[in-house]
Amino acid sequence: MARLAPALLLASVLLVTACGGGSTAPVWTGATSASDGSSASGTTASASTGAASTASGSASASGSGEATPSPAATSAEWKTYTDPGKTVSFDLPAQWIVQTAAPAEGASAGSLNIEVKTADGAFVAALKTGLPLPSPAACDSANARSYTVLNSVPVDLPFTDGPGVITPRFVFRVIQGYKFFGSLGLTGVATAAQDGKACQLVNIVPGPPGVGGYSFADVTEVTAPAPSARVAPLASFDSLAQASDYVHTSAKFADAQRMIMSLKFTPKN
Numbered sequence: 001m002a003r004l005a006p007a008l009l010l011a012s013v014l015l016v017t018a019c020g021g022g023s024t025a026p027v028w029t030g031a032t033s034a035s036d037g038s039s040a041s042g043t044t045a046s047a048s049t050g051a052a053s054t055a056s057g058s059a060s061a062s063g064s065g066e067a068t069p070s071p072a073a074t075s076a077e078w079k080t081y082t083d084p085g086k087t088v089s090f091d092l093p094a095q096w097i098v099q100t101a102a103p104a105e106g107a108s109a110g111s112l113n114i115e116v117k118t119a120d121g122a123f124v125a126a127l128k129t130g131l132p133l134p135s136p137a138a139c140d141s142a143n144a145r146s147y148t149v150l151n152s153v154p155v156d157l158p159f160t161d162g163p164g165v166i167t168p169r170f171v172f173r174v175i176q177g178y179k180f181f182g183s184l185g186l187t188g189v190a191t192a193a194q195d196g197k198a199c200q201l202v203n204i205v206p207g208p209p210g211v212g213g214y215s216f217a218d219v220t221e222v223t224a225p226a227p228s229a230r231v232a233p234l235a236s237f238d239s240l241a242q243a244s245d246y247v248h249t250s251a252k253f254a255d256a257q258r259m260i261m262s263l264k265f266t267p268k269n
Contacts, residue, residue, distance in 0.1 A: 087266050
């Protein structure tokens with residue numbers, strides 16, 4: 001994968017920071033590019049505390065005060081969800097809802113499928129484990145679509161290295177169809193792309209033994225939907241500029257990003 005030269009990377013960071021337009025909220029994001037591996041560092045915002053109960057597992061007040069990154073102001077009160085088996089945990093806004101679902105199709109025995117929704121029931125993202133890793137699919141150039149990485153930040157999560165594997169990172173990527181469709185989540189798989197175009201974007205990380213492939217994202221695989229297809233839970237925009245504005249100003253995006261990047265796996269004894 002191509003890497004940005006230091007001077008270009010610094011210029012990209014300054015450009016992205018300038019897009020904050022006088023906002024007092026900290027701005028941090030990867031440089032805009034068509035490469036899943038591009039990254040940039042920025043400022044962080046401190047976590048707040050809060051408490052609430054969840055439908056399954058447990059939720060407790062997140063009062064560590066640990067610095068957590070955010071491109072915009074996040075919710076004031078947060079809680080921590082831990083699954084019943086105490087294998088994973090993550091923070092989420094106190095008013096959001098956690099629900100368990102049947103394991104994803106093809107997932108290994110004992111895998112997790114944890115859905116997170118807003119207080120009014122709108123789906124945000126799902127944490128899935130035990131997923132089979134996607135096989136590289138043939139991509140006819142006629143079906144390839146332009147895509148752009150609007151946010152790319154490394155995360156400290158376990159993964160198994162191998163061909164086509166990249167260091168895990170949180171990304172927000174936009175693929176162009178009849179509109180611009182945005183997807184957020186973790187990825188650890190390099191995108192098969194040519195000239196900034198791809199047929200598919202994958203939101204899966206090749207995890208270590210016992211975890212398998214895992215995804216904490218709105219969808220695990222992204223393609224540009226047809227006009228007659230269901231778009232949700234992908235976000236849709238009329239322009240790339242509108243999508244970029246969403247990344248830098250949306251409180252819901254900031255909450256989702258902070259939640260997904262707080263994911264932790266509990267080591268087995």
